Each structure stands twice: as C-alpha cells, then as structure tokens.
Amino acid sequence: MSETLPKPRSFQEIILRLQGYWASKGCAILQPYDMEVGAGTFHPATTLRALGSKPWTAAYVQPSRRPTDGRYGENPNRLQHYYQYQVIIKPSPPDLQALYLGSLEAIGIDSALHDVRFVEDDWESPTLGAWGLGWEVWCDGMEVSQFTYFQQVGGHDCSPVSGELTYGLERLAMYVLGVDHVMEMPFNAPDAPIPLTYGDVFRQTEEEYSRFNFDTADTAALLRHFEEAEAECGAILSRDAEDPKTGKRIVMAHPAYDQCIKASHIFNLLDARGVISVTERQAYIGRVRALARMCADAFVTTEAGGWTPEAVPA
C-alpha cells in the first residue's frame, strides 16, 4: 500500500492528519464540547445526533475525563484526562471499515506491515441507555479504536443506524511514534523552537487532578450538585414547548442534556472518591440514564431530531 504517508512526528500531527483525512471524506469537523465528559460519545454531536432520521456526519477531538484512571502521571499509559477522536456518520456507509482503514494509513500505519484486526466488542453505555454492536480494532495486539454500529441511544432505536469510530489518541499516538511512556511523547514537532512533550503539557495536571479526584473533591458538595443537576434537567424539560417570549416552539433538549452530562461527571468523581457502594452505584447509573432518556425523548421532538410541524398534529 504505497499511499501510506511518512510517519508523523508528534502527537498533534496525528490529530491534524485525522482531521484532514475525515474532512476530506466529507465530515463536518467540529470542536470539543465545552463540558467535562467521560468519553467522546457524550458530545451532543454524537449522543443526540444519533437520534432521529436526519443524515449527519461529524468528526472532532474530545478531551475526556475518567477520574478513577488517575495515576499521578506515573503510569506509562493511564491518565485521568485524555483525548478521544470521534467520528460519527449517519446512516453508516457500506464502506465504513475501508474508510476507517484509510484513516490508519493516513497516520502512518501501513497495513502491509501491521496486523489490523476487528475483534468482537459490543459497546454499551448504561449511563446513556445506549448500546451497539461492533469491534475493538487491534493493531499488533493493541486496541487502537472502538468501532460501533449504534442500535439504541437514550432508550430509542436508532434508525437509520449511525456508525461511530472512537480513537484513543494517546495510546494510538504512542504506538505510531514508538514511545513507551505517554509523558515522553512529543506534543509538537521535536525540532520546533520550543519542543514540548506530553509530560510538559500534562504531567503536573495529572498529579494535581489525581490528588483532587481521589482525596480532595468535596463529596458533600458533589452529592448536592448531583441532585441539583438532576432537578434542573427535569425542570428544563418540564417547560412548555412554546416559548412565551418569542412565541416560537423551542424545546430545550440541549440545555437539559448539559445537566445530564454534569450529573454523569459528578457521579464519576464520587466514584473515584470511593463514596459510592456497589448497590448505590447501580442506582446512580439508573438516575443518569433516566436523564439521558428524557433528553433523548425531548430531542426527537426538535427539528434536528427529525421532528416536523406536519408530522405531529398540534
């Protein structure tokens, strides 16, 4: 496969190549969502846009936080804050696997030299009430992406089905760049006037957040915030669809979904603080799922969710 480009030299070059590749395939290149999320899937561009009948295609980087994975910056590949690259296309095109393999070529993974495999991995997000079938993609025994055909989101059947690709950027980049410890990975070009490593950018924050997540976060306040976000989500959605000020029909699915995202992140922090017992855990997950479901219910009554005034008699 002679199309393989020269190897990228830095973390950011890999990101830029993915952006370029997916842009060339027609995806809308979005920016990260401006809230703390556990994974790229939480971005409304995926969660909400996977619902309804309207075609959709987007790609973006999403900073993601998993407080329990903090290792004070010491573990070679575990981080509480990391980047995911997310691609979503609805309806999933028939050549999605080939498109995906093309993206690996674009970042310098030559399929003539590497062993790329699609290994069964059914994806499920109990907090989003979502599931799909697909694979984890292995490159030389390493999971480099998650490949999913969404079947359900927020309790709604997906029709048409979205194809979702998620790349764990640090892990993928470390592999492509041949780096053993994430903190040693070049962030910008090694010959830049001021070369920076991943560690230069993130080692200190990993330490700070590990301490905060595990030992410092105020659990009483977090529990309160959780309740507040939950209440707010319901309150937003309980408003009339018709806005009394403008007289327009404005269903506030996105502001409500922000509260769902907030509740989910707070739950993750509480989990890292070790204050949630096994039985409570399920209950919390169920509460976040209920919010996600409400937001999905609301989204499909909006224009972006495929709703039209003609479809539903007033």
Add this chain to the structure above:
Amino acid sequence: MPDLLIELFSEEIPARMQARAAGDLKKMVTDGLVEAGLTYASAAAFHTPRRLALTVVGLTAESPTQKEERRGPKVGAPDKALEGFMRGAGVTRDQLEEREDKKGAFYYATVVTPGRKAEAIVAEVLEKAIRTFPWPKSMRWGAGSLRWVRPLHRILCILTDEGGERVVDLDVDGIRSGRSTEGHRFMSGGAFDVTSFEDYAAKLKRAKVILSAEERAEHIWHDATNAAFALGLEVVEDKGLLAEVAGLVEWPVVLMGEIGEDFLGLPPEVLQTSMKEHQKFFSVKNPATGRIERFITVANVETADHGATILAGNQKVLAARLSDAKFFWENDLRVAQREGLTAWTERLSNVTFHNKLGSQQARIARIAALATDLAPKVEADPALAEQAAQVAKADLSSEMVYEFPELQGLMGRYYAQAAGLPAEVAVAAQEHYSPLGPSDDVPTAPVSVAVALADKLDTLTGFWAIDEKPTGSKDPFALRRAALGVIRLVLANRLRLNLVPIFDQSIHNCPFNLWVEANLQSMADEKLDIEKKLADPNFKGTLITGTREDKEVRLTALVEGMRDVSDRLEALKIWQVKAPMDLLSFFHDRLKVHLRDQGVRHDVIDACLAMPGQDDLVLLVKRAEALSAMIETQDGTNLVQGFKRANNILAQAEEKDGVEYSFGADVKFAETDEERVLFAALAAAEAQIAPAMAAEDFGSAMEAMAALRAPIDAFFDAVQVNAENHVVRRNRLNLLSRIRQTCLQVADLTKLEG
C-alpha cells in the same frame, strides 16, 4: 445432479459465534431443501471471520411432481357446487371423471402440482434462512432493516453441474446474489468469480484464506509447538483459546515473543491469565522451571519483515498490560503485608451478596461460624478453620481479582502467604471453592474441607431459606453444583455428618429468616391492635373523616392488606420449618445422580434412603454399596425374591385378617423340618446381623441375610403357609414376619425393582 455453493460474506463475525452459525446455516438450508422435496448426497459448512459457507453435493435438480386425487360433489349436484370444486382443484369440466361407489356417483379430479426447479427452492430457502437466522445478537446497519450479526455485504449462491455454474437469483434487501467473493482483507486484491466449491476453496487459498477452521487451528498448533520445541520450551495447551484464535484469522501466522525480565516474577497464573484474556496469547513454559518465559501470538497477515513490526508491537502491548498486573500485584502484596487480609474482608461489607441474604461480609461471618462448628467433625483445628473462613474471600477486594475475577482463591493463597498466615489458611483460601465441577479435585486438607463445606452449605441453606431453589434448567446460583460439591467433599473424606441439624441451624441463622421472625411478631401485634380498635364502637366514629361507608371500606382494606402480608410471612415461616427436609431431598436427588454415574442403581439408593440416618451421606452410601454388591450375587437376588414372596403373602394375610403379624412365632408349633431349619437360620442370622449393624458393617450384615436364601427357598417349596389349622397358620405368618423384620433392618428391600 447439481452441487450447491453458498457463501454469506460480511464484516467480522465474533469468533465465539462462528462455529454455531455455520452449523445453523447448514441445518436451516438442508432442512428447507428436504422439506421442499429435494434430496442431496452430503453437505458441509465452513466459517472464517468474514464468511459462512455451505456446500451441498448431489442435489436433485427439481422436486418431484405431486399428484393428488380429490373427490367432488355428487353427479347431478347444482352447477354452482361443481364450479366451485373445479376452481379449487384448477381443472376444467372435461378433466373430471365420474366414479361410482357405495354412496353413489361422484365427480373426481386429479390435481397435479408440478415439481419445482432447485433454483427456485434454493432461493426461497436461503432468503428465509438469512431473514430468520438465529444469531445470539444481531444488528441493523445503514438505513436498512435487515438484521445480521454485522453488516452483510455479499451473497454468493451458485448451482454447478455438467453444464457449468449458474447463479441462483435472489435479492435480500438490496443485496443481490452473485458468483463472486473476496479473499484476505489485506493480502489479496479485489473480488473474483468462482464456479464450484473446489474452485472456491482453491481460489480462496490463493487469496490467502484457509476456509476450514480445523485446518487453521491445526496449522496454529503445529507452528506454535514447533517454535517452542526449537527452544526446548512447550506451549501451554488451551483448546478454547485455540478455537477462538482460529476464529480471529483467515490466514494464521504464528509469532513467538519474549516476556520482559521484569515480569517473570509474577505468579505464572497471573501471566497466563493476563496474556490470554487481554491479548489472546498462548503461554510458553520452560518445562525445567515451570516458569512462563515466552508467548505465542497469531497474526492474520504475512509481512515483508516476517512479522518483526507486529511482534515488537505485541511485545510492547504486553509490557504495558503486565506492568498493570505488576502494579496490582505489588499493591496487593503491600496491603497484605502491612494490613493483613482483614482490611479487605471489612471492605466486603459494601458488597451485596444477595439482597435478601445480606453483604459478603455478613456471609463470611456465617461461614466462619459454621466452619468453626464443623471443624471437630472434619478433624480440623477450629481456630484455624475460623481464621481461614474469615480471610478466604478477602481477595475479592484485591486489585488483581477485580481485574481478573477468575483468579479468585488463587490470589487469596498468595496474599495469605504474604500476610504470614499459617500454611493451612493460605491453602484453604484457594481450595475452599473446590470442587467446582464433577471432575474437579476434592480438597482433603482438613481446614480446607471445613471452609469448603461451610461455604457451600451457607449458600444452599441461604437460598433455601428464601425459597430460591433451582427449577428445571434454571439454576442461576449454581446450587446443584454446590450440593454436589458437598456430597463429594463428604464422601471423599468419609465425613460422618448429620446434615439436617446443620441445615436447621443455618437456615435459622439466615438473615432473611431473622427478618421474617421479627416481622411476624410486629405484624401480629399490629393486627391485634387494629382488630381491637375495630371492635370499639367509639373508635369507629373518630378514626377518620368521611362517610360511614367510606370509613368501613378503608378499614376493611387495611385489615385485608395486613392479612395478606401476614399470610405471606406465615407461609415463609412454615417454609422455614419445611426447608431443611426439602433441602435434604434435594441432596438425595443429587446423590442419586452422582451414584448413578458410578453404576449404583436408583432403586438400591431408594431402598437405603428409607432407612434411618438418611442425612448421613457416608452411612447411606456404605449401605447402598453393600446392598448393590449383595444383589449382584445369586444368593442375594434369590433372597430378595424370597423376601418379597414372604412380604406379599404376609401383606395379603394381614389385609384379609385385619391384624398385623409381628410377634410370637414359636418353633414348638413347627410341623416340618423346613420350618425348623428356617427358625434356626433366622436365629443365627439375627445373631450376626445385630452386631454387624451396630458396627455399621453392612457387608457382613448382608452376607448373613443372604445366607437365609436357601432355608427360605426350601421353606416355600415344602410348606403351605395358609394351613387349615389356624394355630399353625398364625405361627407360619409370624415366622414370615420375622423374615421381614430381619431383612428390613438392613435395607428396605420392598423398594427394589425386579
């Protein structure tokens, strides 16, 4: 006779589903063909990660023509009736026949259903198979509604005969059948046409796909063992892993890599589990040291650098995985050494075992109490047994077991050693889960036995207490396995235990029953209170507002609701009393299955179950074995016949006379030598049987019993029991009663069949 070739080409099918799916495809298609009237010589199905294939050899080219004769209306019936009949049968007037029978003259029509071409049948059968395929999980994709395990891309379906191949035309939601397929995803170019199964298999191989999973597995195993052998090492056998890996590749390429020096200090089980679960690697062992030193990975592609890049990548991934494992191992060891295992056990108070049976920690406390009680009976030190039970499940809180649940117990042993606990305690941590399956080894170390028994008995009595028994094929808590575990522990260690008192005690100690008891009391008090209030005429008026009828209705509902709850609690209370015996009969059923596997007849077990001490499994089995041995002998079989004859005659006489003959046979009323000999023989047998029974020497007791065979046979040959003289008759019946009493001491021979 054409041959049929089908290939369903899709995105990657999960390895664990492939073999089953190939079998389903074969069954659905061949069954469908046969049902439609076709026959075939042979069929075989194949699977790779991206395809299911089926070849059917010697298929008939069309289904036979069917002729059916139908009787119509009577000759002379109205035209309307006749027209209806002709329309239904699809015939014209001139095709009708008139025929006479007893009932008169009727019209007859011969309906001919012409045979159908194999093409049409195959197309219909295959489309139905695709649309109704029993995947364990299936999905939709794109904008379509068809379901398959992953997106389906091609349907290859051809019939081949002397005239060449032709495509069987079908279209399933826009996927049109054809004669072409694709080879390996990376090592072959484009699609190609095939003309027959042989052509298909050969072209696939050229396109770097080995169609047969067995061939791929053999290839992997052959190359792996060779590579290991060259270095004086051996591959750790794992058939499940081999089948899985063969389902992950179309073109297996075996590569052997090294495990970093840093990780060789991890327990071998940890290395093996981590490599298998995460990476699907085979472990390669040094037979001299028992250490795992290398790994085998199976790639799906041949590369210009002979796999060097792939291997380097895999090695790096493994190092990352193992540094995680090492991190868990070292953290766990630190906890075990500094804090001991009790810190972990305490954390289990947050872990629910079952919502009616409390937390894991509460369960551990019950197991510890029971293990302490059982210890003297299994010759274990009670203090050690208690200590072992307290820490046996501690590893459930460890990081390693959180990551690899299948290492539970084993890690417990390592960590107990690290915590400096006695060797017996460490061993028990690992062994107390055993025996798991019917072929798993049974622990024999006394402390392990005490904890293993207590663990299983607590599970069984707990679920019995809350009435969550296995039903039919449903046994979500693996209670059958637990009972078999207890049976095997008891028998293998020859433990003399009476199970019923243990059941009683455990069921009583189960938290759910404590809750029931507390509730029953408060319910009863509350009920009484309400009844008292209801009886008070002043109270009725002041209790609630609303009309009088309204109040009455609400009060009645209240009382009835109360009654309903208390009825259910009452039922549970009754169950609590019945549960121990019910659990015992569950054990007896399991024991029967276990002994039947060892060749003991079920009626033999029934004959022994009817005897006292049936909750002592060792005694029960001893008796069953002795009885089993006795009825194998000629004397034994005949004795049983003699016994039954005596018993039948006696039973008939007792029914007729309305009395029980149980006492008073006297030799002085004997009229014949045979009677006198039998008296003497019974006295001799009884003298032997009593001490043998006291010593639980069932062998000797049965031998003595079997010795009665000749005198009993002789007695029946020579003597008429129902004699004219009623004194003689009564004496003879009483003599038969002595036979019955003597024999029934040993086992309930009436339960034996044949």
